[in-house]
Amino acid sequence: MRPLRDIAVVAALFCEGVAGVALMRGFGIPALLVHVAASGWTAALFQRAFEGRRRGGFALIFATAFFVPFLGTLGLVAVAALTPRGTTAPERDCVSTRIPRPPEMVDSWSLPIGGRQPGERQARIEALTALRGRSDPATIAALRHAMEDRDEDVRLLAHALLEAKNRAAWREIDAANGALDRAPQRQLASIHRRLASQYWEVAWLGLAQGECLDHALGTARHHATAAVEQDPRSASLHLLLGRIELRLGEPERAEMALLRARDLGLPAGIAAPYLAEAAFLRRRFDLVRSHLSLPARSAPGGAAARVRRYWT
Amino acid sequence: MSAMNLSPARPADVALLLEGTYPFVRGGVSTWVHKLIEALPETTFSLVFIGGRRSDHGRAAYAFPPNVVHFERHYLFEPRKDSPDRSVDASAVDELDRLHDHLLGASRAPADAELVKRLALCLQAPDGFARDAFLHEDACWDWICDRYRRDRADSPFTSYFWTLRSTYLGLFTLADVARRLPPARFYHAVSTGYAGFLGALLRHQRSRPLVLTEHGIYTKERMIDLASAESIPGGSATRCLWMRFFQGLGTMTYASADPIIALYDGNRKRQIEDGAAAEQTRIIANGIDVERFRPLRAKLSDGPRPVIGFIGRVVPIKDVKTFIRAMKAIVAERPEVEGWIVGPTSEDEAYATECRQLVSALGLDRNVKFLGFRAPEEILPQLGLLALTSMSEALPLVVLEAFASGLPVLTTDVGACREMVEGRTPEDRALGSAGAVVPIAAPEQTARAALSLLGDPARWRKAQRAAVRRVEAHYTQEQMVDAYRQVYREAATWRA
Numbered sequence: 001m002r003p004l005r006d007i008a009v010v011a012a013l014f015c016e017g018v019a020g021v022a023l024m025r026g027f028g029i030p031a032l033l034v035h036v037a038a039s040g041w042t043a044a045l046f047q048r049a050f051e052g053r054r055r056g057g058f059a060l061i062f063a064t065a066f067f068v069p070f071l072g073t074l075g076l077v078a079v080a081a082l083t084p085r086g087t088t089a090p091e092r093d094c095v096s097t098r099i100p101r102p103p104e105m106v107d108s109w110s111l112p113i114g115g116r117q118p119g120e121r122q123a124r125i126e127a128l129t130a131l132r133g134r135s136d137p138a139t140i141a142a143l144r145h146a147m148e149d150r151d152e153d154v155r156l157l158a159h160a161l162l163e164a165k166n167r168a169a170w171r172e173i174d175a176a177n178g179a180l181d182r183a184p185q186r187q188l189a190s191i192h193r194r195l196a197s198q199y200w201e202v203a204w205l206g207l208a209q210g211e212c213l214d215h216a217l218g219t220a221r222h223h224a225t226a227a228v229e230q231d232p233r234s235a236s237l238h239l240l241l242g243r244i245e246l247r248l249g250e251p252e253r254a255e256m257a258l259l260r261a262r263d264l265g266l267p268a269g270i271a272a273p274y275l276a277e278a279a280f281l282r283r284r285f286d287l288v289r290s291h292l293s294l295p296a297r298s299a300p301g302g303a304a305a306r307v308r309r310y311w312t
Numbered sequence: 313m314s315a316m317n318l319s320p321a322r323p324a325d326v327a328l329l330l331e332g333t334y335p336f337v338r339g340g341v342s343t344w345v346h347k348l349i350e351a352l353p354e355t356t357f358s359l360v361f362i363g364g365r366r367s368d369h370g371r372a373a374y375a376f377p378p379n380v381v382h383f384e385r386h387y388l389f390e391p392r393k394d395s396p397d398r399s400v401d402a403s404a405v406d407e408l409d410r411l412h413d414h415l416l417g418a419s420r421a422p423a424d425a426e427l428v429k430r431l432a433l434c435l436q437a438p439d440g441f442a443r444d445a446f447l448h449e450d451a452c453w454d455w456i457c458d459r460y461r462r463d464r465a466d467s468p469f470t471s472y473f474w475t476l477r478s479t480y481l482g483l484f485t486l487a488d489v490a491r492r493l494p495p496a497r498f499y500h501a502v503s504t505g506y507a508g509f510l511g512a513l514l515r516h517q518r519s520r521p522l523v524l525t526e527h528g529i530y531t532k533e534r535m536i537d538l539a540s541a542e543s544i545p546g547g548s549a550t551r552c553l554w555m556r557f558f559q560g561l562g563t564m565t566y567a568s569a570d571p572i573i574a575l576y577d578g579n580r581k582r583q584i585e586d587g588a589a590a591e592q593t594r595i596i597a598n599g600i601d602v603e604r605f606r607p608l609r610a611k612l613s614d615g616p617r618p619v620i621g622f623i624g625r626v627v628p629i630k631d632v633k634t635f636i637r638a639m640k641a642i643v644a645e646r647p648e649v650e651g652w653i654v655g656p657t658s659e660d661e662a663y664a665t666e667c668r669q670l671v672s673a674l675g676l677d678r679n680v681k682f683l684g685f686r687a688p689e690e691i692l693p694q695l696g697l698l699a700l701t702s703m704s705e706a707l708p709l710v711v712l713e714a715f716a717s718g719l720p721v722l723t724t725d726v727g728a729c730r731e732m733v734e735g736r737t738p739e740d741r742a743l744g745s746a747g748a749v750v751p752i753a754a755p756e757q758t759a760r761a762a763l764s765l766l767g768d769p770a771r772w773r774k775a776q777r778a779a780v781r782r783v784e785a786h787y788t789q790e791q792m793v794d795a796y797r798q799v800y801r802e803a804a805t806w807r808a
Contacts, residue, residue: 129539129548132548147751147752147753148751152532152704152726153532153535155703155752156532156535156536156539156703156704157535157536157539159536159631159703159752159753160536160539160540160628160703161539162753163540163628163631163633164539164540166633167666170666170669170670170673171666171669173669173673174669174672174673177672177673208637209755209756210641210755210756210759211637211640211641211644211755211756211759212637212640212641212674212755215640215674215675219673
């Protein structure tokens, strides 16, 4: 305790003593007034000692000193003396950053212009900006949704972000196409595999719609088939081809490719959900059950097990 | 900097402040500027072109009309020899701090005319702030370090430092331009941004009025550019600083200009939302020389041709890729249809290359052609439909030119495009639809609308008639020029 505060505490205790003596001599009201003043004085002194900068801090200490005369103040002195005191807070070496509100906290993507709150546009823009680094179907779907926003700035930003993802995907496709033209025979399989994966990604992410989607899937199938011809023992290529065929609505061809992938060593748990989907499209519901049950037993946390849990 | 005194004996009535457009870049704004100068032969013009780097621009794409008496160009990011002997006093650093509070500070101070005037006068004073002092003075280095701490910037110091250098260097270069620019009776900025900032400096330093015409909304377009950029050193914090900077330039321009002109009501409302005083805003729609296009109508009289034209600069904001994707769906249904992309590709070669790659990747090499810049009179009569897939527009001249030629238009729902195609007032709407309007970035809907128009000659002819009537009634060059003549008259007779 610093000397000045020590003196102030002694003064408060002295006042409490004076109030006690006054009370014993029958001076009730002056005693009460001195006690109130001493309690207030104590509360003001100790509020900081207990880091009590909140509004309730003063009231709590005052109440302690007031309702427990003399002993309350003594107790407070003891607690303040025994409590480890914080040193002066060091200068902040960090910066505060604003965290963008997630889209679900924004009431609607399509509020009418008249109902828009100030700052809402900025919140939506920040939410979209937070999606910049992500690349998955949900992100692409959110960006597409934002392109229907009534606010032009939001639409433009969503489009710009989507276009940046498109640009990156098509640039890689173009580079691979260029490499395919110049590639020697031994590299053909890997370049076809690359192209199949890239076109598939365009379709899977949702970067293409309608005729462009059909084109992307058709081209992905072409390259996946060419890659399989070059490297018929690759299980992952057969899996890719199977998934492309499924998306193209060809369950029989998909099933052939997926079974081949399994035969070549692909873990059953990976192929099973797609095989089940192919069986479902072929209306072979008995096969759906068997495809989902087998890997669910062998790999309880796998994708097939999750699909099974969803349906049962 | 380079300057040409084309007619030294004649002082300029108006100094046009142009950023990245006329006379080097072809496009709607440049065409508008050229037509305005041509249509006001009684007014003398001084032109100030502001660009990024000299290498971004080749030869002038327009020949100056005789009433252009002075031309100079400045490049904001061109390296130049500095003279590090200029000192700066503490009060100038305080002014810089105030400018920063307004432009880049975390909680920006609102701009008002008084604040802009103080800054303008400080930048004008011989002992005020200058580019060389900003680059070399210890006081400025200390100031940047101090601001970094006070701003609690999210970016690393190096990114913050270089962003500050890049933003303020441009402004100090413009302050030099303002000191040396030959006098004019008033100033006319054709955007906010750097051109608008230069206009604000001139407005206060010379006590002459500033007219502002915004075709698109500058800050919005910069936001798209910043969002589209795949990587920026310093990441999102740097993007945020640049965005604040452009917004700050916008409000400084709005605080200094009167009148503030928009091409249509949507943009006028946006200007007010961004800080323009409502009573200073005005709408002057674009207009074209309808007579120039009248002879083309006869060539389009035999019905829709299976050619869809995109006319415009091949740049991201025009979203040429949506046009290409729409062509994929159109060709799937009608393999004989061709898509012509007509416009300069030099402004963004990388984007143009991506568009070409997309054409190849979608197997459209036989149907989609890149024709480069062509005169509208040459191209329009060969088309069956004009398609505009832009992400952002104001009131595009190319739509009016198509209308005047008797060509229906398919456009995205941006700017004034819907009111241009479908009409603004009930009487205007009674003229009928001059084409179709589709959402942005919607290739499938664009394709369906195009196929519907091309496959229905009766509807196509109806749209053709509506297009001609609408442009003749509402969007003539005479209406636009008369309105600007009035604005210029008011500005020329303005008293401080």
